[in-house]
Amino acid sequence: MRAHDLVAPFPTVTLDLPVEQAARLLADQDLPGLIVLDERGRPFSILPGTQVLRLAVPRYCQDDPALARVIDEAHADTFLRALGERTVRDSLPGRPRELPVTDPDATLLEVAALMARTHSPVVAVVDGGELLGAITLQALMDRLVGT
Amino acid sequence: MRAHDLVAPFPTVTLDLPVEQAARLLADQDLPGLIVLDERGRPFSILPGTQVLRLAVPRYCQDDPALARVIDEAHADTFLRALGERTVRDSLPGRPRELPVTDPDATLLEVAALMARTHSPVVAVVDGGELLGAITLQALMDRLVGT
Numbered sequence: 619m620r621a622h623d624l625v626a627p628f629p630t631v632t633l634d635l636p637v638e639q640a641a642r643l644l645a646d647q648d649l650p651g652l653i654v655l656d657e658r659g660r661p662f663s664i665l666p667g668t669q670v671l672r673l674a675v676p677r678y679c680q681d682d683p684a685l686a687r688v689i690d691e692a693h694a695d696t697f698l699r700a701l702g703e704r705t706v707r708d709s710l711p712g713r714p715r716e717l718p719v720t721d722p723d724a725t726l727l728e729v730a731a732l733m734a735r736t737h738s739p740v741v742a743v744v745d746g747g748e749l750l751g752a753i754t755l756q757a758l759m760d761r762l763v764g765t
Numbered sequence: 766m767r768a769h770d771l772v773a774p775f776p777t778v779t780l781d782l783p784v785e786q787a788a789r790l791l792a793d794q795d796l797p798g799l800i801v802l803d804e805r806g807r808p809f810s811i812l813p814g815t816q817v818l819r820l821a822v823p824r825y826c827q828d829d830p831a832l833a834r835v836i837d838e839a840h841a842d843t844f845l846r847a848l849g850e851r852t853v854r855d856s857l858p859g860r861p862r863e864l865p866v867t868d869p870d871a872t873l874l875e876v877a878a879l880m881a882r883t884h885s886p887v888v889a890v891v892d893g894g895e896l897l898g899a900i901t902l903q904a905l906m907d908r909l910v911g912t
Contacts, residue, residue: 672881694872725841734819
């Protein structure tokens with residue numbers, strides 16, 4: 619079995635999308651992450667769900683638990699709305715070292731090793747620069763335990 | 766809203782469970798990760814799904830894509846079965862710096878910051894050493910976009 623046997627359509631977002639809308643897409647479609655495309659329609663970044671959340675968490679709260687603790691409950695409940703029109707581009711950290719991107723011929727073991735190494739439950743499958751779709755951790759696990 | 770409003774029962778595994786069974790639990794119950802308990806029933810580690818997968822990927826394939834590529838398709842399809850009785854304890858890397866564990870009074874923002882910082886889509890909620898359950902990324906996102 620190869621990546622092309624497991625790839626499925628997967629929603630993408632652009633760098634110009636407001637972070638709040640990206641978070642909403644993740645929640646509404648129960649996605650494990652998001653594929654962010656550049657202007658040419660190629661994967662610019664692939665964000666695990668926790669890192670989509672990171673885009674939304676105020677920077678001063680990200681690394682210091684004590685600072686997150688002082689925000690009162692009412693504001694903590696609604697921090698997502700406080701983002702306003704802030705876009706994915708505005709919030710993205712530096713580009714990661716290795717993107718979880720593979721080619722259609724990758725084996726299940728290659729996809730598994732890539733997910734494990736990049737900590738990404740979503741791997742994009744790209745053929746000659748064209749995004750074919752993605753393989754999710756769930757789809758891969760289902761296949762691995764079924765074989 | 767606080768962590769105790771969002772916490773829900775969550776399956777746990779022990780250090781003695783074979784990795785293959787841990788992977789099967791993750792797949793069968795569509796879990797975003799696993800809570801590993803120590804002998805006293807306290808969280809020893811909390812593994813995102815990608816890191817459960819990491820337990821199963823042969824070490825020589827984890828960091829070198831070229832080595833994963835040379836394994837033929839038939840063996841790549843079935844690497845999970847090749848683990849035999851290897852347990853979670855046998856495969857766990859060193860204990861992570863910070864576990865995604867919080868207390869019942871944490872706000873949504875604190876839980877979000879913890880998930881983002883630890884890259885974990887599962888946060889365990891512990892009260893006085895007792896595991897109450899967990900908050901998943903999905904449950905948190907649903908609440909954040911719904912508020």
